[in-house]
Amino acid sequence: MLSGLLNHSTKAPPMKVSQNAIDQEWEDVKAAQKNAAAFRPLYERYYEQIFRFVYRRTAEEALTADICSQVFLKAMQKIKTYTFRGVPFSAWLYRIANNEITQHYRHAKKSRVVSIQEIQLEEMTDEIDNFDYEKQRNNLLNALNNLSESDMQIIELRFFEQHSFKEVGQILNITENNAKTRTYRALEKIKRHVLMY
């Protein structure tokens, strides 16, 4: 039985950006909104992060570099529409990256890569009561493979990327509460699948 999910954080520490840093970043964004060249600090700050985000979903370096270029180009083109909402600017970049990845796989006609570290997989199962990781690992992988794209995104962002529910909400353009609810439901589906076998 899943218990206490909404009150407990995952064992892996969530990414933290101080409010001061977020406020200062908004000044950088405003500068970039006026002058495209001023986007450089944001590009330098988040390039590696976005690259890794994309790479985990493609596992191809050259393809990842191409998608990253598209992500930052779109960000520069659309930055004037960006409004400050108290979360790191990176959440918006992740959303653009997510969309670019979806677009890529829509045309590529191949299976989307999901990159998981073993330890993250194990930590995820802390949320499932009576789960014997050694015995049920394969079932867990099968269960993940049966998730819909939207459920997989939630699981990836929450457990494999270790974003807060607030950041998950920003990236997927849903509310924080919705992010929590959908995470809970995705885990329930995983649990049901695991216990079936």
Next chain:
Amino acid sequence: MKKDYNIKINNSEPSSEQIAAHKDFDTLLSAHGGGTGTAEVVGGMGKIAKLSIGAFLTGAAALIMLLFAPGLLKNNTGDDLAERKISPPIKQVRKAFASYKVNAHQGGVYAYGNGSKITVPPHAFTYEDGSEVTGDVDLKYREFHDFVDFFLSGIPMEYDSAGQVFQLESAGMMEIYAEQNGQALRINSGKDIDIELASEIALDGNESAYNLYRFFNGKNPTQDDINAQAHSHKTNVSSKANWSYEGKSQLEIIPDNKELTGEKIESKELAQIKKLERNIDREEKRLLAVAGNDLPPVVSEMAKPKAPQAPNPNGYVFDFEVNKTRFPELATYENVLWQVVEGQPFDENYYNVNWADVEIRKKTDDVYNVTLTSENEQVDLDVTPVLSGKDYRKAQEEFDQKMVVYSGQFAERQEKVNEQRNAIKRRMNAQRAELDAQKADATARIAELKKQGRNGEATNMMVTRKVMNNFAIRDFGIWNVDRPLPPFEQIFVGNFCDEKEKMYKGNPVYIVNKTNNTVGRFYATKRNQIRINKTTENLMWLVTDDGKLAIFSQEQFNNLIPKKEHTFAMVTVLQSIENEEDVRKILKL
């Protein structure tokens, strides 16, 4: 719904150094088109307002400009710059500006009424000193579409490109500025204002030649203007230039719901040909989809032989009797064993249980579901059939033989299917070739008609369509969507006089070609040289000293002889001019 991901466990990622090697902000900035922060319309990468589909222009047709040959337009006033300045000929008749109240902090979207739109972003205005404007701003906007609009605006439509002068054929022009309490404002750097300029033009297949230009307002451009243009467009800018090239136009043809939508229609006839081509494409797709359906199903996926499987040494395997009547595919194999599909829970004690009942159901081609029932429990397992030892070897030999037969039959059938497909394609290609010939013929006829000056007939073959020009501006002023026109070949030389044979001197003269819809401007002097296409319908007029219009009609043009010096006897229209409507009545073609 099962998604089937490519799950990678503990996949290694590139190092930070490897990732850093992919960074290239300078290239990104170039692709964005900014350098100083503005997203210009450059090669399709710039910021462009989206088309508002369904917006229609009410009223005037597109304007076309008469071309004067470079170097042949005499310096009529002795002041070359005068000819390049804005000079409204009838001061009491000016096109009114639409006025919008804009909150500088918020911006907004403003409709012009004919479908055009102006999108102002927040914080879009500054004073001359660069400080940001707050409060309300008066935004002024007006458009020019046809030769009467251009005539009354006094805006010259010549374009100087590296010393070569062209006349501009417009697909819509607008003027925009903003002020606050009478003080002129500027557009804030990086806060481009998006324009959707609705217009209407005659389509002739050369719509891609339209560009965006900005007017220098009669002043010679500054050295900064020249340097900026040369840098961004890599062209030389003449010091006498009055229009600045600002990039390719993003001109969108608005679909006509009554005709084909989403298509660039070059002529009614060509449109019909394109429709037939699309029908051929559809028919080909349909026929290809059913190709081979009429062939006997000698082979199919179901008939394809199944390869025997050997058991996984680490898996759980058991056997029981199978009703081979019910599962004929298993009749092929004797001594079939059943292997539990990996990942399922399986208790080795099951081997020791005396099962009362066994039920088997087929799930997929390779997987069966077995239900084992005993007195105390019931177990559901997914299993696959496997063989071992000599049974496997025998089954493998049989499979190999069957595959040979199957492969041969499959290849034979594929060959027949391909023959059918090729025949379909040949038939369709022949139809397309016939239509291509018709299209080439229609296009050639249109071109010939235009060459003969029978532009009216050519125009009738052409379709006039509503268009939307989408661009972003970084400066207030006059912006124009045009394409440069090549000069006409016929040269006429002459002087201008009134009914009393008194010569006109210094009066502005205008000339319009109806079918090409152009307007040119020059100033009356001795031995003016003008280029027109005499076989088309033309109208020429000048503005008299007392603000009336004096006309030189098409009938008079018909009597002209090229290169012979003429006296253009202008006929004054005595009607007073109070408004634009008066001008249109006088200048109707």
